[in-house]
Amino acid sequence: MEKGEILEEKKVIENYVESIYVYDNAGVCLTSCGIKPENLDEHIVSGFFTAIKKFGQKLIPGTVVKSLIMSGHKLFYNNFENITFCIQCYDDLPNQVIDYILNRISNQFLEIYQERLPIRDGNISIFSDFSTYLSQFMEQPLIEGLLEDFGYKVLSEGVILFDEIREKILFAKVPEEYSSRKQIAMSGMLINFAKKLSNEYQGGDVNSILISSENRWICISKREYIYIIVLFPKTKNIELNIIVEKTEEILDNILKMLKIELIK
Amino acid sequence: MNDTHLKFVFKITVIGDGGVGKTSLIKKYTEGTFEEDYISTVGAQFSFYDEKINGDECKLYFWDIAGQKEFEFLRSDFYEESKAAIIVCSLEENNLGKESLNHLVDWYEDLNNNCGDIPVVIFANKVDLIDEENLDEGYVQSFIKEKNTIGVYRTSAKTGQGVTDAFRKIIRELYEKYKSNI
Missing domain, CATH: 3.30.450.70 (Beta-Lactamase)
Incomplete structure (x- = not known):
């Protein structure tokens, strides 16, 4: 990596x-x-x-x-x-x-x-x-350390944290070919699209999307203006609810910390 | 370790009946008492005395433990990992003084049960309130012989007698003991 x-x-x-x-x-x-x-x-x-x-x-x-x-x-x-x-x-x-x-x-x-x-x-x-x-x-750097630790604990292949408002990658630890602007922008678009779909069914805001593909699990979670993309290899036996739960937990923590930074 | 000088911190438990003057003694000759009222609510006060010996920094770190019955439930926990102890009694010629002498053995045994055979010093306090020439120290002397304590020091928070000498004795005793283990 x-x-x-x-x-x-x-x-x-x-x-x-x-x-x-x-x-x-x-x-x-x-x-x-x-x-x-x-x-x-x-x-x-x-x-x-x-x-x-x-x-x-x-x-x-x-x-x-x-x-x-x-x-x-x-x-x-x-x-x-x-x-x-x-x-x-x-x-x-x-x-x-x-x-x-x-x-x-x-x-x-x-x-x-x-x-x-x-x-x-x-x-x-x-x-x-x-x-x-x-x-x-x-x-x-605390957020960087946290994300590295999180990635290690959930056996992920890569983690990307993105700030939608500033259009900036806050953190990325992924194989280089997976961190292009295009790939990240698509993740944001997917969340927004899913939100529209969710609204059609009166589901409200979308917190996470978990994609099960042939080679890997891709979890995308969003809170306010921050979203996280986590890649997991399909070869590992990982419980889906753990993937989503842990991804959302780390995102909530990071958002709280970013807000602390804004206040200070 | 690249520093040739060592740094030692020795926890010293200070015990004895309530009212014998433990806190006055320790506080007057040490530094660093922290928010006295708050610490009193948990039954102990903290302070320290430091000295350099052969270039090494040595610190006696006192846990001045409340002697009242109300704090008995906490006492043994507060003894934990003490390297030495000071038992304070009063030389006053009244009930408090006599009882504090009689209780020396109880304090010693309590300490011994919880900390094992650690060095103990007796502070015979409030020496300024008595006539030293007529002082009968027979009981204390036989106690320190029997219990193998480091010694007894006549002390006074008022005049300062004995306290610094005793601290120096303890700090050197512990320093020699633990330095030789390195």
């Missing part, structure tokens, strides 16, 4: 995420990055989060605090192997996107440090390299 045209203006993760903390069950912050209040030690923050977590477990046994919602902001937590990964972000960032970010960070962290975690003995300098990774991660 080759990359086609990519986002014109790349909004990176730090446009959405304010800070990231990684800490252990003692409340010791192993590493962190992002915006922090001045004069506030990172261990004090992670200690507070740890105490809240433990308090929650006592309040409702068998549960774990997954998030804290504040006005305009929210904190999300993910626990893996006695390590908690926390991100502080704006409250309009979709939860699925937050899950994606938390999973990316935690997988990377555990891949590098899992074996050293039990023997760290208070020594947190072994995690110092990870703050460099976090800083680099924060500079990555």
